[in-house]
Amino acid sequence: MTSTDAHDFGRYDPTTIAIAAGRPPRIAGGPVNTPVVFSSTFHAGGEVGYARESVPTWEAFEETLGLLEGGHCVSFASGLAALSAVLELVPVGGIVVAPDAGYSGALARLDALQEASRLTVRLVDVADASALRTACHGADLVFIESPTNPLLEICDLRALAVEIRASGALFVCDNTFATPLVQQPLALGADITLHSATKFISGHSDLLMGALVVSDPGLHERLHRIRHLTGGVPGPMESYLALRGLRTMPLRVRQAQASATELARRLTEHPAVTRVRYPGLPTDPGHAVAATQMNGFGAMLSVELRGSVADIDAMCGRTRLWVYATSLGGVESMLERRRRWDDEPKTVPAELVRLSVGCEDVEDLWADLSAALDTLSP
Ligand SMILES: *Cc1c(COP(=O)(O)O)cnc(C)c1O
Numbered sequence: 001m002t003s004t005d006a007h008d009f010g011r012y013d014p015t016t017i018a019i020a021a022g023r024p025p026r027i028a029g030g031p032v033n034t035p036v037v038f039s040s041t042f043h044a045g046g047e048v049g050y051a052r053e054s055v056p057t058w059e060a061f062e063e064t065l066g067l068l069e070g071g072h073c074v075s076f077a078s079g080l081a082a083l084s085a086v087l088e089l090v091p092v093g094g095i096v097v098a099p100d101a102g103y104s105g106a107l108a109r110l111d112a113l114q115e116a117s118r119l120t121v122r123l124v125d126v127a128d129a130s131a132l133r134t135a136c137h138g139a140d141l142v143f144i145e146s147p148t149n150p151l152l153e154i155c156d157l158r159a160l161a162v163e164i165r166a167s168g169a170l171f172v173c174d175n176t177f178a179t180p181l182v183q184q185p186l187a188l189g190a191d192i193t194l195h196s197a198t199k200f201i202s203g204h205s206d207l208l209m210g211a212l213v214v215s216d217p218g219l220h221e222r223l224h225r226i227r228h229l230t231g232g233v234p235g236p237m238e239s240y241l242a243l244r245g246l247r248t249m250p251l252r253v254r255q256a257q258a259s260a261t262e263l264a265r266r267l268t269e270h271p272a273v274t275r276v277r278y279p280g281l282p283t284d285p286g287h288a289v290a291a292t293q294m295n296g297f298g299a300m301l302s303v304e305l306r307g308s309v310a311d312i313d314a315m316c317g318r319t320r321l322w323v324y325a326t327s328l329g330g331v332e333s334m335l336e337r338r339r340r341w342d343d344e345p346k347t348v349p350a351e352l353v354r355l356s357v358g359c360e361d362v363e364d365l366w367a368d369l370s371a372a373l374d375t376l377s378p
Contacts, residue, residue: 014180015251017064017067017068018064018246018247018248018250019247021064021067021068022059022064033240034056034059034060034243035056036236036240037055037056037057037236039051051233052231052233055236055239057236057239058075058233061073061075061239061240061242062074064243064246065180065195065197065201065211065213065246068180069180069186069193069213070180070184070187070215071186071193071213071215071220072213072215072217072220073211073212073213074212074213074214074220074224075197075209075211075234075239075242076210076227076232076233076234077232077235077238078196078198078209079105079176079194079195079197079198079210080105080106080109080196081210081232082194082195082212082232083194084230084232085212085223085226085227086194086223087109087110087119088226088230089170089222089223090119090140090141091140092118093117093119094119094120094140095119095120095122095138095139095140096139096140096141096142097121097122097124097135097139097142097143098110098121098122098123098124098143098144099124099144099145099153100124100125100345101125101150101151101347101348102149103145103149103174103176104344104345105343106143106174110143119140122135122139125153126144126153126155127155127285127286129159129160132160136160136163136167136169137167138167139169140169141169141170141172142160142164142169142170142171142172143172143174143194144157144171144173144174145174145176146178146183147177147279147286147298148177149174149176149300150300150302150338150348150354151277151347151348151352152177152277152278152279152284152301152302153286154290156293157173157183157185157188157189157190157293158188158189158292160189161188161189161190164189165189170191171190171191172190172191172193172194173185173188173190173194174195175195176194176199176200178294178298179200179201179249179253180193180213181254182253182257182294182295182298183293183294183295186213186214191215192213192214192219192223193212193213193214194210194211194212195213196329197211197242198210198329199328199329199330200249200252200253200328201245201246201329202241202245202246203248203249203252203329204241204245204331205327205329205330205332206241207238207241207242209238209239209242210234252331253299254296255359257296257298257299258362259299259357259359259360260297260298260299260355261278261280261297262366263301263357263366264278264280264281266366267301268281268283270370270377271306271377272373272374272376272377273303273304273306274304274351275304276301276302276303277301277302277303277304278297278301279294280296280297280298299356299358300354301357302352302354303353304351304353305351305373306351306376307351309337309339309350309351311376312353315353315372315373315375315376316335316336318371318375319369319372320368321333321360321365321368322334322335322369322372323335324336326341327356328354328356330356330358331358331359332358333355333356333358333360334355334356334358335354335355335369336353336354337352337354338352
């Protein structure tokens with residue numbers, strides 16, 4: 001339904017692609033934006049028959065995100081719906097490798113499927129290359145985050161892709177923290193990139209959506225079919241808002257990333273902070289590998305703090321600009337002690353607070369955060 005063609009876009013910068021792709025044909029008097037199509041069904045005889053197959057509003061979003069990631073995109077109702085579609089590719093009794101400290105929702109889902117004898121999960125520290133190599137042996141699917149949520153660990157994606165190619169497993173990389181602006185897992189050798197589009201892609205904390213992007217047209221078709229039959233489809237309104245957000249993702253991420261770099265440096269010197277996890281810090285264990293596979297280091301960081309968990313939770317509630325809430329990737333900065341959730345892996349320190357840096361002025365963010373942290377200082 002959209003006029004744009006992948007071949008026209010290869011030469012453009014991501015900032016341009018995010019704005020120019022996914023538009024209707026340029027017809028005099030026609031709309032500039034792909035309309036929100038509220039229709040569950042379509043007149044017989046056309047390309048699409050029913051809205052569980054496709055809706056023009058998703059297609060505009062998928063075209064744009066696909067071009068930014070360098071592949072073909074299938075969008076979903078949420079990041080976890082996208083993960084569920086990927087897991088449909090695993091044979092019954094198959095083996096899935098996953099991070100031992102990754103997104104709690106994904107790990108809880110894998111755990112439930114293991115409980116039901118649907119598949120076997122092998123948890124591994126993604127920063128430990130030799131443990132990862134051992135875990136991948138005989139696996140059907142390797143599901144990796146890099147950077148991980150919330151430990152910001154870095155996996156050597158190129159090296160892992162070589163390892164996995166030899167073993168024949170499918171390689172899925174959750175790229176939610178990095179965004180396609182900062183990291184392109186398909187170019188590094190992954191088969192599937194997964195996004196919670198709820199986060200940086202839509203960028204305004206106003207919707208849930210997910211996406212998969214793949215290079216292989218056959219795999220794209222399989223995932224499209226899985227979505228059609230499992231029904232985890234996004235709504236047209238969400239798709240419209242997500243594309244509207246995606247238009248400014250490169251601008252937002254560049255601003256947030258620059259602020260994250262500065263805040264990470266300042267946080268290392270704050271007396272209430274015992275450790276800063278941010279791959280952009282030269283002292284971070286993931287820095288060297290991250291520098292070879294990322295274009296910048298993203299806008300997520302975590303800090304480990306002095307004080308009881310009750311004191312740390314109270315500190316989170318004392319900020320005025322930073323929003324004390326779960327989720328991430330919005331224009332508004334957010335913070336949260338992740339272990340306040342029962343599902344959070346115990347490999348995450350209880351005193352860890354995850355920071356999602358938004359687009360506010362960095363000095364305002366620092367003043368607000370440092371004042372709250374001062375209340376923890378000995
Ligand atoms: C939030 C998140 C998800 C899940 O996405 P939803 O849109 O909430 O379903 C998956 N992976 C990561 C890294 C996330 O942060």
